[in-house]
Each structure stands twice: as structure tokens, then as C-alpha cells.
Amino acid sequence: MSDVTNxxxxxxxxxxxxxxxxxxxxxxxxxxxxxxxxxxxxxxxEGRNAVFLARRGHRxxxxxxxxxxLAKAAQLAEEHxxxxxxxxxxxxxxxxxxxxxxxxxxxxxxxxxxxxxTLHRQAVAxxxxxxxxxxxxxxxxxxxxRTGGPPTVELLxxxxxxxxxxxxxxxxxxxxxxxxxxxGRLHTGRGAVVQIVARKP
Numbered sequence: 001m002s003d004v005t006n007x008x009x010x011x012x013x014x015x016x017x018x019x020x021x022x023x024x025x026x027x028x029x030x031x032x033x034x035x036x037x038x039x040x041x042x043x044x045x046e047g048r049n050a051v052f053l054a055r056r057g058h059r060x061x062x063x064x065x066x067x068x069x070l071a072k073a074a075q076l077a078e079e080h081x082x083x084x085x086x087x088x089x090x091x092x093x094x095x096x097x098x099x100x101x102x103x104x105x106x107x108x109x110x111x112x113x114x115x116x117x118t119l120h121r122q123a124v125a126x127x128x129x130x131x132x133x134x135x136x137x138x139x140x141x142x143x144x145x146r147t148g149g150p151p152t153v154e155l156l157x158x159x160x161x162x163x164x165x166x167x168x169x170x171x172x173x174x175x176x177x178x179x180x181x182x183x184g185r186l187h188t189g190r191g192a193v194v195q196i197v198a199r200k201p
Contacts (some may be wrong), residue, residue: 001068001089002065004090005065005090007066007069007070008045008064008065008066008068008069009056009066011186012045012046012066012068012069012072012090013111014131015124016074016075016184017046017048017072017187018046018150018184018185018186019046019183019184019186019187020048020182020183020184020187021046021048022052022140022183023048023051023052023077024047024049024107024108024136024173024183024194025028025181025183025189026107026134026136027049027052027105027107027134028047028052028166029134030125030134030172031052031053031056031129032110032130032175033172033197034053034058034100034102034103034132034134035103035131036057036131037058037059037101037102037103037128037129038058038059038060038061038100038101038103038108038171039053039058039059039060039061039062039101039102040044040060040063040100040101040105040126041053041060041061041062041063041100041107042044042091042094042097042104042105042106042109042119042123043058043062043063043065043091043106043107043108043109043110043111044062044063044064044069044070044073044086044090045063045064045066045069045073046069046071046072046073046076046136046188047062047070047072047074047075047076047084047086048076048078049064049105049107050073050077050084051076051077051080051082051084052088054080054082054083054084054104055080055082056075058102058103059085060084060085061084061085061086061087061088061122062084062085062086062087063087063089063091063094063096064086064087064088064089065088065089066088066140066153067088070086070087070088073078073086073184074086074087074147074166076108080197081196082118091111091115091119092111092115093107094119094167095122096103096119096122096123096126097126098125098126098127099109099125099126099127100126100127100128101127102126102130102132103127103130103131103132103133103134103137104115104123104127104131104132104133105128105133105134106123106133106135106137107135107136108135108136108137108138108148108149108187109135109137110137110138110149110150110155110157111155112154112158113154114154114158115176116157116165119121119167120162120165120166121165123166124166124167124168124169124200126145127169127200128200128201129200130200131199131200132197132198132199132200133166133196133197133198133199134193134196134197135157135194135195135196136195137156137157137193138150138156138157138191138192138193138194139157139158139159139176139192139193139194140153140155140156140158140192141176141178142156142191142192142193143156144192145190145191146191147181147186147187147189147190147191148162148181148183148186148188148191149187149190149191151191155194157194158194159174159175159176159196162194162196166196166198168200169198169201170198170199170200170201171198172197172198172199173195173196173198174194174195174196174197174198175194175195175196176192176193176194176195177192177193177195178179178191178192178193179191180188181193192197193198
């Protein structure tokens with residue numbers, strides 16, 4: 001088991017949902033744009049976004065390196081009377097089947113750039129025509145706020161990089177903004193984020 005996996009398992013090993021039980025506000029706000037069907041949630045952790053989407057009628061696969069986090073995701077789904085699939089996997093090893101997904105969701109999925117670039121290329125290929133890619137992540141400006149997210153700039157994202165990595169998608173929304181993030185104990189306060197909604201032609 002990698003050091004990163006151990007870190008996340010330790011972070012999630014509490015009865016508290018450290019990023020809260022409610023969905024990411026940006027995802028909730030754009031969810032009506034998502035086509036019905038199969039959704040892949042990357043770095044899904046404790047399941048708040050996957051369960052929200054399952055409650056909206058989507059078939060959801062939640063992927064995370066932490067089995068502890070995904071066990072809490074399954075618990076949350078049960079509490080809400082919905083079903084999600086879970087897959088414990090290092091995102092460096094994840095293979096996204098081409099043309100498989102109606103939507104792919106990446107909320108605060110911060111991984112090293114080489115892994116991120118490969119993951120995003122796979123995500124573009126993995127969407128069905130008309131499929132949607134939804135992303136929110138912290139930008140380098142987040143280092144000034146220190147209200148959540150990685151403490152190193154290489155793990156943060158810029159809109160310019162994401163436009164390049166997600167080439168082949170039509171960008172419907174693409175912003176770098178500051179907003180108040182209120183998501184559990186570990187994401188609360190002013191944040192600098194990039195937000196993307198992009199469609200596969």
C-alpha cells in the first residue's frame with residue numbers, strides 16, 4: 001500500500017465525514033446539465049458526490065485509492081436508500097474504458113501532473129458523444145488561502161493547463177474564480193478554484 005493511500009485511509013478513519021455529507025456546490029449547481037446514465041466519479045473519497053448523483057437517478061461508479069473512504073461512501077449510499085458501485089484503485093493505474101461514460105466527475109482530484117494528464121486524456125476518450133466532464137479543483141492561488149487542498153503548487157491546476165489536457169471537448173463553462181468553499185472540516189473558507197463543464201462532441 002502506497003504512502004498516499006495510507007494517508008487517505010488515516011484521514012478518513014473517523015466517524016466524521018471530513019469533507020461533509022453534502023455534494024460539492026459547483027457539481028450540484030451544474031448537475032441538471034448532466035445527461036442521464038452512467039457516471040464515473042474520480043477520487044470520490046467518502047462518497048458525497050456519488051451519492052448525490054445516485055439520488056438523481058444516475059448509475060455511479062466511485063473510484064478512490066482509499067478503501068476506508070469508499071466504505072463510508074457505501075454507508076452514505078445506504079443511509080439515502082441508493083446504490084453506488086465502488087472501486088478501490090490508485091488513479092495512476094486506473095484504466096477508463098473508451099466510450100463508456102455519460103459523465104465523468106472530478107472534484108478536488110489532485111494528483112501529480114503526469115498522472116493527471118494521462119487521466120484527463122483517458123477521460124476525454126472515456127466519454128460517450130454528448131457526455132459531460134465536470135471538474136472543480138484548486139488553483140495555485142489557493143496556496144495563499146490555506147483553507148484546503150494540497151500544500152504544493154505542482155498538484156494544483158490552471159485553466160490553461162486543463163484546456164490543453166482536455167483537448168477534444170467543447171468547453172461550456174471554464175472559469176478561475178474565488179469562492180467560499182464549505183465542505184466539512186477540511187474544506188472550509190475562501191478558496192481559489194478552477195471550474196469546468198465540458199462536452200464530448
